[in-house]
Amino acid sequence: MDTEHTGVESEALDAYSRIVTGVASSLLPSVAALSVRTSRGEGAGSAVTFTDDGFLLTNAHVVAGATSGTAAFADGTESKFDVVGADALSDLAVVRVQNSGAPAAPLGDADALKIGQLVVAVGNPMGLAGSVTAGVVSGLGRSLPARDGRRIRIIDSVIQTDAALNPGNSGGALADSTGTVVGINTAVAGYGLGLAVPINVTTRTIIGELVATGRVRRAWLGVAGMPTPLPPALAERMGQKLGLRVVEVVPGSPAGTAGVYLGDVLISAGGQPLQTVQALQRLMLGPAIGQNLPITLLRKNALVDVVAVPAELS
DSSP states (O other): OOHHHHHHHHHHHHHHHHHHHHHHHHHGGGEEEEEEEETTEEEEEEEEEOSTTSEEEEOTTTSTTOSEEEEEETTSOEEEEEEEEEETTTTEEEEEESSOOSOOOOBOOGGGOOTTOEEEEEEOGGGOTTEEEEEEEEEEEEEEEEEETTEEEEEEEEEEEOSOOOTTOTTOEEEOTTSOEEEEEEEEEETTEEEEEEOSHHHHHHHHHHHHHSSOOBEEOOEEEEEEEOOHHHHHHHTOSEEEEEEEEOTTSHHHHHTOOTTOEEEEETTEEOSSHHHHHHHOBGGGTTSOEEEEEEETTEEEEEEEOOEEOO
């Protein structure tokens, strides 16, 4: 028997166990099991405490149709919660418990994650409170469609993990090896595959709006586009390979008023390159409403600059 090889493996397993147990001990007090009752029946999920005054983050679909419910914490305490606000188009919601006592979990930045990185999921699957599973980031940059009535939005930069997720994990924490929450578990995509809404600049803006006003205001340009390759010389000059070819402009919309036409290729907006529909979508949040948005586009082999003023999406 190769005792030296066995010793290395044992040390690696011990290190892995120490990380997982450390994350579990730091996060379990911050994660609650939610119970809700709506006209459609009873529902359950998880939520993560992220402030010291009782605000918890969960999935919008966990509290859909509810205004209140019960939160049970790992120490056995229970508290009624009220739904502060929910945003179906990001599948995020904020609730607030009446008796705050759980420690706030630190929120991180999912944009710094790498494929293969260790992550730990903490939640309450199948009614089993305080469950912990671990795995790795198995994919990044995934997209997940979300719907609110007739509106459809793509949740971008979704985290894919092989950490075991089951019904009830929704709204729970996905954390890195330091115990920092980098995602909110949102869906079981299939056997051995789970997805989480990332914590990043975009979702922090959404969370902030939910806490402040209970809703998320979104901006609207009135333009639809699809990725298209830029001419090689322009691609090299601009440092990007793709733009968005305009396939629809709503008459009288902010884009139409600004002078964006069918067939134009959008290259950048607000100084940000537009290589995907999601890149434009990320700009269309509350702070953009009523503000000048400089747009650079390609029209008949010439660069054109226009300024649009996004309106609020009703």
